Amino acid sequence: MQRSEEPRTPPASTPCGCMKPALETGNILTEPIGYIESCFSAKNGTPRQPTICSLSRACLRIRKSVFNNPEHSVLGLEQFSHVWILFVFHKNGHLSCKAKVQPPRLNGTKTGIFSTRSPHRPNAIGLTLAKLDKVEGGAIYLSGVDMINGTPVLDIKPYIADYDSPQDLVEPLDELNFQERKQREWPHPVHTAGLCEPQQGTEGFRPQYHTTEGNQPEDQTAEEKYLKDKDSAEMKCPLSKCRSTTADCVLETRTNQSSSRDGGQIDLPRPKEGRDRLSVVEGDATTQEKSSETRHASSMGVSSSASCVPSWVKDSPVTTLEVRFTPHAEMDLEHFSSEDSTGVNITSFKYFRSVKEAKCAIIDVLAADPRSVYRRKHCQDRLFYFSMDTAHITCWFGDGFAEVLRVKHTDTIENAVGQCSLQSASP
Ligand SMILES: C[S@@+](CC[C@H](N)C(=O)[O-])C[C@H]1O[C@@H](n2cnc3c(N)ncnc32)[C@H](O)[C@@H]1O
Numbered sequence: 295m296q297r298s299e300e301p302r303t304p305p306a307s308t309p310c311g312c313m314k315p316a317l318e319t320g321n322i323l324t325e326p327i328g329y330i331e332s333c334f335s336a337k338n339g340t341p342r343q344p345t346i347c348s349l350s351r352a353c354l355r356i357r358k359s360v361f362n363n364p365e366h367s368v369l370g371l372e373q374f375s376h377v378w379i380l381f382v383f384h385k386n387g388h389l390s391c392k393a394k395v396q397p398p399r400l401n402g403t404k405t406g407i408f409s410t411r412s413p414h415r416p417n418a419i420g421l422t423l424a425k426l427d428k429v430e431g432g433a434i435y436l437s438g439v440d441m442i443n444g445t446p447v448l449d450i451k452p453y454i455a456d457y458d459s460p461q462d463l464v465e466p467l468d469e470l471n472f473q474e475r476k477q478r479e480w481p482h483p484v485h486t487a488g489l490c491e492p493q494q495g496t497e498g499f500r501p502q503y504h505t506t507e508g509n510q511p512e513d514q515t516a517e518e519k520y521l522k523d524k525d526s527a528e529m530k531c532p533l534s535k536c537r538s539t540t541a542d543c544v545l546e547t548r549t550n551q552s553s554s555r556d557g558g559q560i561d562l563p564r565p566k567e568g569r570d571r572l573s574v575v576e577g578d579a580t581t582q583e584k585s586s587e588t589r590h591a592s593s594m595g596v597s598s599s600a601s602c603v604p605s606w607v608k609d610s611p612v613t614t615l616e617v618r619f620t621p622h623a624e625m626d627l628e629h630f631s632s633e634d635s636t637g638v639n640i641t642s643f644k645y646f647r648s649v650k651e652a653k654c655a656i657i658d659v660l661a662a663d664p665r666s667v668y669r670r671k672h673c674q675d676r677l678f679y680f681s682m683d684t685a686h687i688t689c690w691f692g693d694g695f696a697e698v699l700r701v702k703h704t705d706t707i708e709n710a711v712g713q714c715s716l717q718s719a720s721p
Contacts, residue, residue, distance in 0.1 A: 326446035327367075328354045330381065333645040333655075334442045335704075337385060339664050339680020339687070342398065343411065344422050344438040347658035350682075351645040352424070352439040354379075354447055356432040364432025372429040376453035377436070379422045382446045383413040391415050399610035402667050409604075420445075423453055460601035612670075616695040617657040626701040627653060630685065642703060645683045652701075655682055660689060660696040 316322060332352035334340040341347045356364035371377070391414040394404040407415055424436040434450065619627070631641045631649045639648075646652040663670065665678060670691075677699075678689050686707045688700040 324382075324448050325360065326357070326382070326448060327360050327450070328356050328447050330354055330439070330441045330443065330445040330447060332439055332441055332443045332445070333683040334439075335681045337442060338678075339659055339682065340442050341440045341659055341662065342664070344424055344440045346440070346662045347655050348425070348438045349646065349651050349655040349658070350437065350439050351427070352436045352441065354434045354436065354450070356434075358432075361432075368429050368432060368434060371426065371434065371450075371452065374426055374452040374454075376423055377426050377434070378451045378453055378458075379420075379424055379436075379439075379441070379447055380449040380451075381420045381422065381441055382448060383418040383420050384444070384446050385442060386413055386418050389418065396667055397606075398663075398665075398667055398670075399612055400606050401611050402671065403606075405606075419448070612663055613694060615661050615663050615691070617660045617698070618695060619653070619698045623698040623701050627685075630701075630703070643683045643685070652683065652685060656685070656687060656698060656701070660698070663691075663696070665691065 330352050331354070333350055341350060344350075356367055358364060361367045391407060391412075393407055395407050395410055395412045395414065396402055396404050397410045397412060411421075413420060420441065422440055423438075425438045427435040427437050429435070627649050630643060630652065631639060634640050641648060641652075643652060646655065659680070659682065664680065669676070669678075674691065676690075678691065678696075680687055681704055684704050686702045686704050687698060688702075689696050689698045691697075
């Protein structure tokens with residue numbers, strides 16, 4: 295990482311001479327709330343994002359050193375379907391990072407670190423949205439993860455679509471809107487009271503297009519927010535194809551979330567009530583507010599509640615691969631399943647529930663091409679190995695496909711390695 299003129303750690307004392315507590319300077323000593331137990335033992339072959347492999351499972355046990363009664367800390371969490379996980383990329387190998395990186399999806403082209411999800415960042419912190427399968431005591435069972443076994447977890451937070459997900463997914467910014475956004479002048483700095491405010495840099499500036507009218511989510515009642523969001527979602531969606539589906543999406547989200555909220559402070563209307571309510575609100579909304587919102591949205595090319603991504607994320611130059619299994623590999627996989635004395639089918643997997651699941655997970659991982667850019671470009675003829683659960687997979691890549699050659703139990707691999715080292719150690 296390059297050194298800048300500024301000290302890396304902000305001074306601990308303020309202009310008035312008083313000492314700033316570590317928290318105020320952004321220096322916090324973290325303590326993992328737990329460590330991930332996951333089906334991935336190494337970085338190689340671990341999905342780059344949680345959405346790649348929905349069958350990748352993990353468990354997080356809240357440590358007793360953090361809370362005497364870990365189960366108290368996860369009370370109510372079971373009512374949510376997904377959770378954000380903040381974790382440390384503890385296997386980065388080094389703490390350095392570069393300002394520009396080559397994300398695998400860009401296949402060699404560089405872009406700024408902060409426009410990527412690269413693990414090699416100034417603070418090696420990862421963020422994953424995982425599916426919450428169940429909560430048992432102080433243990434949280436997850437699926438759709440991209441973290442390796444032993445990953446230290448700093449925090450978990452419930453995923454709340456209303457807060458965390460812009461409702462309308464739109465196409466990438468077209469060139470015209472992109473240029474317009476680049477040239478757009480930012481408003482004057484917003485000065486906040488207090489002696490200890492940041493003095494320089496872009497802190498304190500707010501891009502206009504992020505400013506929304508009215509209250510922040512936390513200040514609103516659930517109903518206000520429901521009605522406003524619903525209203526604006528319908529109004530702002532710039533794509534006609536979104537327009538027809540937005541209402542149902544929004545209602546669906548709320549239907550799904552209503553059970554979770556019943557346990558909390560927020561009480562949302564039931565779907566039917568929601569629909570009835572909707573028509574009333576549409577009539578209530580002031581034309582003035584609507585038109586200014588619409589104008590603002592169209593000047594940006596996107597609505598203020600919409601999200602957009604660059605085309606390299608959406609349509610990566612790296613193609614999805616076809617995944618094949620040799621007959622040998624198919625046979626290997628079958629060996630993971632057997633019948634116990636009572637005729638019940640059992641598997642020797644820890645996380646997968648069947649051979650079929652394991653096969654699906656392997657396909658998901660390989661279809662996304664898990665190779666690094668370097669490997670993709672310079673080591674095409676080399677075998678690729680990775681582990682998932684108790685399976686050690688050997689494969690190779692051809693033009694547009696990946697072929698699984700062998701699937702062995704990790705125990706047999708470890709035994710073989712152990713025997714080799716014993717042999718080489720013997721005189
Ligand atoms: C591209 S990162 C994305 C992680 C997270 N979803 C994010 O956006 O911050 C995912 C990759 O990080 C690597 N990884 C996972 N757990 C790690 C750990 N504990 N230490 C270092 N690298 C890790 C794996 O190679 C995985 O493919």
